[in-house]
Amino acid sequence: MRLSTITDETGLALANLAARATEVFTPTIRLGVTGLARAGKTVFITALIHNLIHGGRLPLFPAYASGRIADATLEPQPDDAVPRFDYERHVEALVEDRLWPDSTRQISELRLTIMFESTSYMARTLRSGKIHLDIVDYPGEWLLDLALMNQTFAEWSREAIERARHGAPGKHAAAWLAKLDSVDAQAPEDETLAREMAALFTEYLRSCRADGDPISTQPPGRFLMPGDLAGSPALTFSPLAVEADGPPGSLARMMARRFESYKAVVVQPFFRDHFSRLDRQIVLVDTLHALNSGMSAIADLEAALVATLSAFKHGTANWLSGLVLRRIDRILFAATKADHVHHEDHDRLEAILSRIVERAAEQAAFAGADVEVLALASVRATREGTVTRSGEKLPSIIGTPLPGETVDGRAFDGKTEIAMFPGDLPDDPKIFFDANGRAADQTHLRFVRFRPPHLERTAEGLTLSLPHIRLDRALEFLIGDRLA
Numbered sequence: 001m002r003l004s005t006i007t008d009e010t011g012l013a014l015a016n017l018a019a020r021a022t023e024v025f026t027p028t029i030r031l032g033v034t035g036l037a038r039a040g041k042t043v044f045i046t047a048l049i050h051n052l053i054h055g056g057r058l059p060l061f062p063a064y065a066s067g068r069i070a071d072a073t074l075e076p077q078p079d080d081a082v083p084r085f086d087y088e089r090h091v092e093a094l095v096e097d098r099l100w101p102d103s104t105r106q107i108s109e110l111r112l113t114i115m116f117e118s119t120s121y122m123a124r125t126l127r128s129g130k131i132h133l134d135i136v137d138y139p140g141e142w143l144l145d146l147a148l149m150n151q152t153f154a155e156w157s158r159e160a161i162e163r164a165r166h167g168a169p170g171k172h173a174a175a176w177l178a179k180l181d182s183v184d185a186q187a188p189e190d191e192t193l194a195r196e197m198a199a200l201f202t203e204y205l206r207s208c209r210a211d212g213d214p215i216s217t218q219p220p221g222r223f224l225m226p227g228d229l230a231g232s233p234a235l236t237f238s239p240l241a242v243e244a245d246g247p248p249g250s251l252a253r254m255m256a257r258r259f260e261s262y263k264a265v266v267v268q269p270f271f272r273d274h275f276s277r278l279d280r281q282i283v284l285v286d287t288l289h290a291l292n293s294g295m296s297a298i299a300d301l302e303a304a305l306v307a308t309l310s311a312f313k314h315g316t317a318n319w320l321s322g323l324v325l326r327r328i329d330r331i332l333f334a335a336t337k338a339d340h341v342h343h344e345d346h347d348r349l350e351a352i353l354s355r356i357v358e359r360a361a362e363q364a365a366f367a368g369a370d371v372e373v374l375a376l377a378s379v380r381a382t383r384e385g386t387v388t389r390s391g392e393k394l395p396s397i398i399g400t401p402l403p404g405e406t407v408d409g410r411a412f413d414g415k416t417e418i419a420m421f422p423g424d425l426p427d428d429p430k431i432f433f434d435a436n437g438r439a440a441d442q443t444h445l446r447f448v449r450f451r452p453p454h455l456e457r458t459a460e461g462l463t464l465s466l467p468h469i470r471l472d473r474a475l476e477f478l479i480g481d482r483l484a
């Protein structure tokens, strides 16, 4: 992916200059929260803000734990054209109703302003002790579009058709593939046919998604989450079995043109506006889900990470990029939902994600930022205990399964708490990759989705903050140095 070459460098540079100028007064950290669908972005953003403004327990975030953060408040965001992140609604759902947020359907943004006291006398005298943290949330599906940027219509079509015919999700593709077989790509363009094909292709993508495997979801991301572009021509196309774009006026040419429009008017502006200006980045990876889904899910995850990492590689140096383009100097890879396994397994979870990230970074020829890997739970939905099985004491987790979840054939109603032994992760992460370096099929773990935790109330009726695992470590890595 050549993000720095596809963006309009001059426009971008000016935008950055303007952004920098307003920051002379208050420095800003633009934090990218990246992750595939259901990776845990919305929950992470909500929990991070909640803990900072609601007095969370953050011992591993020294600026906060030592009392140097005087205040953290939500302020008007910088971009007027982007909806505000609905923090209040997400917190209410999590804390009052014990419900997780719905899948995100639209981009949104939030600005948190932190007032702090610097540790050094000089800094206290020279700087305001105030910093903005800007965060953007978006549907995870959109991230997959990165992969389209360096594909032609014919290449993308070939891949999509191959996958539909032979890949695991193929069973949903019959209606669309049948239509594909019946059309002549070289015939004159036809709007009704284009809409019909786009609808069948979208239906196929939707049914793969409904199958519950977001990792193997494929682009174009807006077909599933159109945002405000539903029904526009840039979203009305479908792969076609073609070698090239076809003669002028043909169906193939029309579809190829729309594919290019999709890249130009949808994908490129999104990444330019929201990704090219990032200072820090956290990449959330539902590693446990991938491990449980087996080899192809790990391979898909790796491919998605390669595409993501190549996008954030700093572009070829030129005088402009050297001068004003931002450079992400810290990237944190986080294995999310770590509360699904006992803490004794967290090191192993980190080791497995490190291995996946390392391979992805190598393939993307990515270097140049500080990288850390962490297992975390933005909202901790479980406690720990032990269960005894055949006289053996096993480390277990305790939580309330979501309504409809089943364990050993028993269905739950969302009110009953259970203790379970989720299984152990292997000591050696290599076991997930066979001798050819391919991820091997390994599914040992038992997973249940739990309800968000029940929070005690104080005598005054206030709830405690949302519990988490290592959210404070993540904060320290991502912004700690800027509060020194």
Ligand SMILES: Nc1nc2c(ncn2[C@@H]2O[C@H](COP(=O)(O)OP(=O)(O)OP(=O)(O)O)[C@@H](O)[C@H]2O)c(=O)[nH]1
Pocket: 035, 036, 037, 038, 039, 040, 041, 042, 043, 044, 100, 101, 102, 103, 104, 105, 138, 139, 140, 141, 336, 337, 338, 339, 340, 376, 377, 378, 379, 380, 381, 449, 450
């Ligand atoms: N137990 C537990 N579950 C979590 C945690 N974070 C996320 N989840 C689960 O993962 C699901 C997805 O989390 P979201 O934050 O909505 O994921 P997202 O990345 O915003 O997903 P999209 O909006 O679809 O892109 C939630 O509905 C929860 O079931 C966590 O820290 N602990």
Ligand SMILES: [Mg+2]
Pocket: 041, 042, 043, 102, 103, 104, 137, 138, 139, 140
């Ligand atoms: Mg979301």
